[in-house]
Amino acid sequence: MATTGTDLSRMREMNQLSIVWALRGNPPSTVTELAARAGLSRPAVDVLVQALVTDGWAEVEEPGASSSVGRPARRYRFRADAGHVLGIDVGVHKILAVLSDLEGNLVGTLRRPVDPDAPPGARLSEVDRVVDDVLGAAGMVPADVWAVTLGVTGPVDAAGRTSFSTPLPGWTAADPVAHLAARFPCPVRVENDCKLSAVAERWNGVAQDADDIVFLLAGLRTGAGLILDGTLRRGHGGAAGEIGALKAVRWLTAPDHLQSCPGIPATAAPGEAAAWVFQAARDGDREAVKAVRRYTRDLAVGVAALVLTLDPQVVVYGGGFSRSADVVLEPLRRELTKHCLRLPELRVSTLGDESVALGAVRLGLDEVDSRLLSDGLSAPTAPHR
Amino acid sequence: MATTGTDLSRMREMNQLSIVWALRGNPPSTVTELAARAGLSRPAVDVLVQALVTDGWAEVEEPGASSSVGRPARRYRFRADAGHVLGIDVGVHKILAVLSDLEGNLVGTLRRPVDPDAPPGARLSEVDRVVDDVLGAAGMVPADVWAVTLGVTGPVDAAGRTSFSTPLPGWTAADPVAHLAARFPCPVRVENDCKLSAVAERWNGVAQDADDIVFLLAGLRTGAGLILDGTLRRGHGGAAGEIGALKAVRWLTAPDHLQSCPGIPATAAPGEAAAWVFQAARDGDREAVKAVRRYTRDLAVGVAALVLTLDPQVVVYGGGFSRSADVVLEPLRRELTKHCLRLPELRVSTLGDESVALGAVRLGLDEVDSRLLSDGLSAPTAPHR
DNA sequence: TGGATAATGCTGAGGAGTTTACTAAGTCGG
DNA sequence: CCGACTTAGTAAACTCCTCAGCATTATCCA
Numbered sequence: 163m164a165t166t167g168t169d170l171s172r173m174r175e176m177n178q179l180s181i182v183w184a185l186r187g188n189p190p191s192t193v194t195e196l197a198a199r200a201g202l203s204r205p206a207v208d209v210l211v212q213a214l215v216t217d218g219w220a221e222v223e224e225p226g227a228s229s230s231v232g233r234p235a236r237r238y239r240f241r242a243d244a245g246h247v248l249g250i251d252v253g254v255h256k257i258l259a260v261l262s263d264l265e266g267n268l269v270g271t272l273r274r275p276v277d278p279d280a281p282p283g284a285r286l287s288e289v290d291r292v293v294d295d296v297l298g299a300a301g302m303v304p305a306d307v308w309a310v311t312l313g314v315t316g317p318v319d320a321a322g323r324t325s326f327s328t329p330l331p332g333w334t335a336a337d338p339v340a341h342l343a344a345r346f347p348c349p350v351r352v353e354n355d356c357k358l359s360a361v362a363e364r365w366n367g368v369a370q371d372a373d374d375i376v377f378l379l380a381g382l383r384t385g386a387g388l389i390l391d392g393t394l395r396r397g398h399g400g401a402a403g404e405i406g407a408l409k410a411v412r413w414l415t416a417p418d419h420l421q422s423c424p425g426i427p428a429t430a431a432p433g434e435a436a437a438w439v440f441q442a443a444r445d446g447d448r449e450a451v452k453a454v455r456r457y458t459r460d461l462a463v464g465v466a467a468l469v470l471t472l473d474p475q476v477v478v479y480g481g482g483f484s485r486s487a488d489v490v491l492e493p494l495r496r497e498l499t500k501h502c503l504r505l506p507e508l509r510v511s512t513l514g515d516e517s518v519a520l521g522a523v524r525l526g527l528d529e530v531d532s533r534l535l536s537d538g539l540s541a542p543t544a545p546h547r
Numbered sequence: 548m549a550t551t552g553t554d555l556s557r558m559r560e561m562n563q564l565s566i567v568w569a570l571r572g573n574p575p576s577t578v579t580e581l582a583a584r585a586g587l588s589r590p591a592v593d594v595l596v597q598a599l600v601t602d603g604w605a606e607v608e609e610p611g612a613s614s615s616v617g618r619p620a621r622r623y624r625f626r627a628d629a630g631h632v633l634g635i636d637v638g639v640h641k642i643l644a645v646l647s648d649l650e651g652n653l654v655g656t657l658r659r660p661v662d663p664d665a666p667p668g669a670r671l672s673e674v675d676r677v678v679d680d681v682l683g684a685a686g687m688v689p690a691d692v693w694a695v696t697l698g699v700t701g702p703v704d705a706a707g708r709t710s711f712s713t714p715l716p717g718w719t720a721a722d723p724v725a726h727l728a729a730r731f732p733c734p735v736r737v738e739n740d741c742k743l744s745a746v747a748e749r750w751n752g753v754a755q756d757a758d759d760i761v762f763l764l765a766g767l768r769t770g771a772g773l774i775l776d777g778t779l780r781r782g783h784g785g786a787a788g789e790i791g792a793l794k795a796v797r798w799l800t801a802p803d804h805l806q807s808c809p810g811i812p813a814t815a816a817p818g819e820a821a822a823w824v825f826q827a828a829r830d831g832d833r834e835a836v837k838a839v840r841r842y843t844r845d846l847a848v849g850v851a852a853l854v855l856t857l858d859p860q861v862v863v864y865g866g867g868f869s870r871s872a873d874v875v876l877e878p879l880r881r882e883l884t885k886h887c888l889r890l891p892e893l894r895v896s897t898l899g900d901e902s903v904a905l906g907a908v909r910l911g912l913d914e915v916d917s918r919l920l921s922d923g924l925s926a927p928t929a930p931h932r
Numbered sequence: 933t934g935g936a937t938a939a940t941g942c943t944g945a946g947g948a949g950t951t952t953a954c955t956a957a958g959t960c961g962g
Numbered sequence: 963c964c965g966a967c968t969t970a971g972t973a974a975a976c977t978c979c980t981c982a983g984c985a986t987t988a989t990c991c992a
Binding site for chain 3: 174202204206209225234
C-alpha cells in the first residue's frame with residue numbers, strides 16, 4: 163500500500179477532476195448541482211469550474227428562460243469535443259472504425275469489407291484507409307485523436323502482438339502497434355476482440371449492472387472475454403479466457419455440428435448454413451434440432467468451465483449466432499444446469515457486430531481517464547506516449 | 548468514477564495514514580526517513596507523527612547511542628500491539644487459530660485435533676475453546692480483537708454460509724458468522740480455505756512477486772483459489788475456483804488413483820496411503836509411478852482449465868500432497884504443456900498446513916486497513932460492525 | 933576545546949476550501 | 963405595478979495545511 167503524501171496542489175487537481183466527472187455525462191449543470199455532486203462548497207466549485215472554462219475543458223451556457231422561481235443559473239457543459247478516441251475492429255471480413263468524443267458519443271462510423279485472405283500488410287493498409295476516411299468525414303487529422311484501440315481475433319500480448327493462432331492470415335507476423343504508432347502520436351493499444359466485446363456489453367450493452375461478466379462469442383469462431391470486479395481481466399500474458407484451447411472443450415469443432423446438418427441447401431455459405439440450421443430448428447426440423455443440441459452440448463462444456471472458475475453474475479451470449487439465441491439459450495441453460503453449481507444469468511447481446519469497436523472506444527476513454535488521473539488536467543490536448 | 552471532493556481535513560487524514568503505512572513494517576524510523584518515505588516535508592511529518600503518538604498509534608524511542616555523526620534522532624515506532632486479528636482454520640481433522648498483531652507478527656498459535664465426524668455445533672464449540680485458549684495465552688479477551696476470519700472447506704457465500712457440499716459433516720446447516728458474532732463485536736468473516744491459502748502464498752509464501760496466481764490445493768480433496776491483479780477473487784456468489792465440480796474435470800476421483808494403487812500396506816490410513824505411493828514412485832516402483840501419472844493426468848485437466856481461463860503468472864502447488872511435489876511437478880508440467888497455450892510458472896507451497904490460518908490473518912489485516920481508509924484513524928480501538 | 937554534522941524547533945508565507953454575509957436577478961401573488 | 967420570496971453570484975474573513983528557511987541543540991572527531 164504505497165499511499166503517497168498529498169499537498170495542496172494535488173488536492174486541487176483531484177477536486178478539479180471530480181468536477182470534470184460531475185460535469186461529464188450530465189446535461190449542462192449549475193454550480194449548485196455540481197457542488198452537490200462533487201461534495202464541495204459552492205464557491206470552491208465556482209473557481210474550479212471557471213478554471214476549467216479558461217483551460218478549455220468546459221464552456222458556459224448563459225442563463226436562458228428560467229423554468230422556476232429564483233435567479234436563473236449559469237450552466238456549465240463539459241466540452242466533449244475537446245478530444246476524440248478511435249476504436250477499430252479488424253475482422254476477417256470487415257474493418258470497422260468508430261470515432262467517439264470524450265463523452266462516448268459516436269461522431270463517426272465506417273465499415274468496409276476486406277478480403278478474408280488479405281495478408282497483414284494489405285489489411286493494415288486497409289485499416290489506414292478506413293481510418294483516414296472516418297477522420298476525414300469528421301474533419302479531423304490523426305493528431306486530434308487522443309487514444310487508438312484496435313481489436314483483433316486471437317490472444318494479444320502486452321506488446322500488442324498475436325503470437326498464437328488467429329483466423330487473420332499471417333497476422334502473427336504483424337506488429338499493429340508499431341504500424342499505428344507511426345501514424346498516431348497518442349497511445350495505441352491492441353486487444354483481443356472478445357475482451358473488447360465484454361467491455362462494450364458492460365458499457366452500453368446488456369450487462370451494465372454487473373461487475374462479474376463472461377462474454378461468450380458464439381459464431382463460426384468461439385471465444386470468451388472476462389470482466390471481474392468491474393474491470394477487464396487480461397491475464398498475465400493477455401491470454402485469459404482462451405478456454406477453447408483445451409481439447410476436452412470442443413469449441414473448435416462445435417460449429418461443425420451445424421455445418422454438417424443434413425438438409426442444408428448446397429448453395430449456402432458457411433455463415434448462412436448455420437443460420438439455416440437455426441431457422442430449421444425453430445421450425446421444428448428434427449435433424450436441425452439435434453444439430454443445435456449437439457452444438458450446444460459442446461459449447462456448454464467450455465462455458466461451464468468458465469462459470470465454475472469465475473462464478474460470474476452474468477453470461478452474455480454474443481457473436482454471430484446471438485441472432486438465433488432463441489433456439490440456443492434454452493438448451494444451453496439446461497446443459498449448464500447439469501454442469502454448474504450456481505447458474506448465472508444468461509443474457510443475449512444486443513450490440514451486434516459493433517461491440518468490438520465499441521469496446522475499443524471504451525478502452526480508449528479509460529486510457530484518457532487514467533492519464534488525467536495520473537498527470538492531472540492541463541489544457542486539453544492529445545496525450546503523447 | 549465517483550470521485551468525491553476533498554477538503555483539508557481529509558487531506559490531513561490521508562497524510563496521517565501515509566505516515567502510518569510508512570511507519571508500519573519498518574524498523575523505528577526518524578522523522579527525516581518518514582518524510583522521505585511518505586513524500587511529505589519534515590515539519591508536516593513532525594506534527595502528524597506527534598498526533599499519532601498522542602492517539603496511541605505510535606510510540607517514541609528516545610535517542611540512544613548514536614551510530615554516526617550529528618545529533619541523534621528521535622525514532623518513532625508503529626504500535627503493532629495496539630490491536631490484533633484472529634485467523635482460524637476449521638478443518639476436518641483439526642482446528643488451528645493464529646493470533647497476529649497489526650503488523651502481521653504472529654503472537655499466538657494453537658492447533659487442536661477435532662473429531663472428523665463432529666457435527667457443526669460441537670465443531671464450533673471446539674473453535675470457541677481453541678480461540679479462548681489462544682487469546683488467554685496472549686492475555687487478551689475477545690474485545691481486544693479487531694477482526695476475525697474463519698476458513699472452511701467448500702464454497703462460502705456472502706453471508707458466510709456453505710450451501711453446497713463440504714467435507715465438514717452437516718456444515719451446510721451451520722451459521723459460523725452468527726456464532727462468532729455472538730462472541731466478537733468486531734467484523735467477522737468466513738472464507739473458503741483454498742482462497743485463504745492463495746492469499747497466504749501471496750503474503751508470506753512462494754508467490755509474493757506475482758499478481759495473478761492460481762493456488763492449487765492438492766490432497767485428498769482438490770480445490771483452487773484465485774488471485775487476479777493482486778486481489779482475491781471470490782466470484783459473484785463466492786464460488787470462484789470450483790472447477791472441480793465439472794464432471795469432465797475428474798478432481799473428485801483423481802486421488803483414488805493413488806488410493807487404489809497395488810502394494811499399499813493394508814494398515815495405512817488414507818492420508819498415509821498417498822504418501823506411501825509417492826514414496827514408492829520416488830523409489831521407482833512401476834505401479835506407483837503409473838498411479839501418480841494417472842493422478843496427475845486427472846489433476847492437469849482442471850489446472851489447464853484454470854490456466855487457460857485466467858492465464859496466471861504462477862500456479863502454486865499446495866495442500867497435503869505438496870510434500871511430495873518432487874514426483875508430481877514434472878508429470879504435471881508435461882501434462883500442462885500438452886493442454887495450455889502458455890505455461891505458467893509452477894511453484895511448490897512452503898507454508899504447509901498453516902496457510903489457511905495465515906491467509907485468514909491477512910484478510911483480517913486487510914479488513915482493518917480498509918476501515919482505516921474509509922473511517923480515518925481516531926484512537927486505536929477495535930472496530931465494530 | 934572548537935568545528936563539522938545532522939536533527940529539532942520555530943516562525944512566517946502561501947495556498948485551498950469553508951463559512952458568512954451581501955448583492956443581483958428572477959418568479960409569484962396581491 | 964410593487965413587494966415578498968427564492969435562488970444565483972460574489973467578496974471578505976477565517977481556518978487549516980504544507981512548506982521553506984533559519985536558529986538551536988546534541989553528538990562526534992580532531
